[in-house]
């Protein structure tokens with residue numbers, strides 16, 4: 001392995017220069033007028049993968065191309081892993097907030113500043129350089145690797161499901177590595193083992209066929225805005241727990257190792273509140289912020305609209321009211337089941353003198369990796385080697401040894 005490490009050390013400067021080239025491409029997927037720049041980025045990426053010794057191609061989709069790169073074919077059967085990344089970036093607006101141009105990378109205090117440096121070009125570029133170190137030193141890889149870099153992550157990955165279905169055989173693998181999350185701190189590397197899922201929905205309460213005068217009709221006609229507020233209020237209690245029947249039934253308890261990891265991420269709750277301008281946090285005082293924001297399901301009102309909220313007063317019973325809501329799910333909740341539980345609950349509560357319409361929006365399943373997964377252990381070992389310090393999820397090497405302050 002030392003030949004690989006030596007190669008990585010000896011070529012650091014060139015790697016950074018190449019990453020800067022990659023970062024100079026304004027591959028903004030949200031703005032269709034930037035399509036040519038996005039395609040130029042794809043062309044650069046394919047050429048770069050080939051220069052490393054990978055077979056690489058840009059695969060057309062109904063949206064932006066997906067770059068597929070593979071380690072060279074070798075006879076024999078080895079485990080196959082897929083690395084995921086995305087070459088598209090968010091628009092850098094407002095430009096006046098940037099202290100240096102977003103597509104002219106600079107290094108400041110050891111950090112690269114450029115649009116896409118940490119989301120997500122930097123991460124998968126590191127994977128590419130690791131592969132280059134193996135391939136250019138003639139070191140045999142213990143596995144086959146496919147790198148899949150898409151160009152629509154920032155706009156919802158609309159083409160990805162069709163792409164995945166069409167390339168199912170080529171992408172069949174032992175494990176998929178997604179380097180598109182953060183680490184807790186530079187001195188506390190860690191692997192994201194779980195992500196919350198999502199259900200979003202729009203709830204309409206429809207009453208009279210027009211806004212009514214509250215002096216003439218109030219007391220005889222139900223108020224859709226009141227009904228909506230009463231329905232929403234019964235979905236969550238004052239400490240944030242979701243009250244929808246059966247919603248919490250499949251929530252998996254945290255393992256003691258997961259609890260230990262989250263406890264280590266405690267941080268400063270007072271600073272957290274100050275930063276956000278709030279006087280305290282929601283939820284049980286026995287839970288720290290990382291536990292509340294990663295291990296608990298939620299019910300949130302994202303938007304609420306009804307009646308008159310302009311200048312002065314207008315004493316009406318609004319004809320309808322609408323709320324947009326989202327629910328974060330944890331393992332092992334299922335988005336469709338959660339949506340059905342919400343719909344059934346609201347229908348059971350809604351009075352018969354108004355009409356209720358509920359439409360599901362975005363549904364995404366939660367994800368949680370078993371802490372005993374052997375691939376996770378392998379990834380932790382790799383991270384430990386790279387950072388030379390203990391890794392958050394690494395319970396074996398941490399027990400008995402001093403822990404890292406985050």
Ligand SMILES: [Zn+2]
Pocket residue numbers: 086119120153180
């Ligand atoms: Zn990303």
